[in-house]
Amino acid sequence: MREDLCSIPIHDVFLPKDGCPFCRMRDMLEDRMATYITGAAMMEPDVREETNRLGFCEEHFNQILARGSRLSVALILESLLAEIRSEAFPKKAAPLKKVLPTLARRKDSCFICENLEKNTAHLLETMVDLWQKDPEFRTLYQEQEYICFPHYLQVLEAAKGLPKKSVSLFYEDTTALAGKYLAALNEDVTHFCRMFDYRSTGSDWGNSKDAIERSIRFLTSREPQDRQKADEKNR
Ligand SMILES: [Zn+2]
Ligand SMILES: [Zn+2]
Known part of the structure; x- marks a missing residue:
């Protein structure tokens, strides 16, 4: 190659x-x-x-x-x-x-x-190095929307070799990105499920309409193939 x-x-x-x-x-x-x-x-x-x-x-x-x-x-x-x-x-x-x-x-x-x-192994090594040496990049890293679950594991693995103090800071930054998103996702899926309760008739879907697709994307790192509208009839 x-x-x-x-x-x-x-x-x-x-x-x-x-x-x-x-x-x-x-x-x-x-x-x-x-x-x-x-x-x-x-x-x-x-x-x-x-x-x-x-x-x-x-x-x-x-x-x-x-x-x-x-x-x-x-x-x-x-x-x-x-x-x-x-x-x-x-x-x-x-x-x-x-x-x-x-x-x-x-x-x-x-x-x-x-x-x-x-x-990827090579690029992650460069990324971890950049995170350690360049404060501007570190801010950019913290400003990401999220890190999906498979990449969360991969990135932590890549940072194992950092000095002890840096490794815990890197873990903190990375965990914040994956963990906060996961918590919000979990709430959105719960809200989605509640919308199928008759007591929710007329309520707002909020952020939950694409919660299924976003969860699959977070867990697998891939876009799900089959998309259905949130309020479409269950199959
Ligand atoms: Zn990812
Ligand atoms: Zn392949």
């Missing part, structure tokens, strides 16, 4: 103050990778070798399908399917003991996930 593809200015990611900044960072990286794989990388045999070795998860198959032409996706699939055939379904039947680890390795492997993990 080309290095410049994944260099993201941390400061810019934090400027919009809308949603989780680490989701924004991930979206940026994913967008660049998925566009690259179905575009410029089509002519690079070493990238194809890697996509054949690792394949893609469902999320990232959908992303390359959304960005690339159908032909570019088909070309990626052609060599990927061929490699899986020779690996997992060899012409000369292999013993189960040998085939099983190959199948298991394929189950959770994804070219974009693997590159995402590597590049």
Whole structure:
């Protein structure tokens, strides 16, 4: 994977103050990778070798399908399917003991996930460093709307190596962002549920209309696929 593809200015990611900044960072990286794989990388045999070795998860198959032409996706699939055939379904039947680890390795492997993990680890390291050294960035960090739950865990993990005093301050800042949002979300969901009580007829939905979608986004870091209007009939 080309290095410049994944260099993201941390400061810019934090400027919009809308949603989780680490989701924004991930979206940026994913967008660049998925566009690259179905575009410029089509002519690079070493990238194809890697996509054949690792394949893609469902999320990232959908992303390359959304960005690339159908032909570019088909070309990626052609060599990927061929490699899986020779690996997992060899012409000369292999013993189960040998085939099983190959199948298991394929189950959770994804070219974009693997590159995402590597590049995110590097970006988080830079971010923690910036938080420690640049007071202006620290204020920007505190002003974020929230940090989603999966990224909350990931970010705390990345800050483990900070000096003792800094680590507790970082924990404080980060926990405030995830914890306050979670508490507000919980209240919004409770309000949402109450709105289905006959005693609430005519009451205001307040902030609760999209509480389901926001909760799923907070818990998974991904946008839910199926959206229903808040007051729509229960299925
Ligand atoms: Zn996030
Ligand atoms: Zn993936």
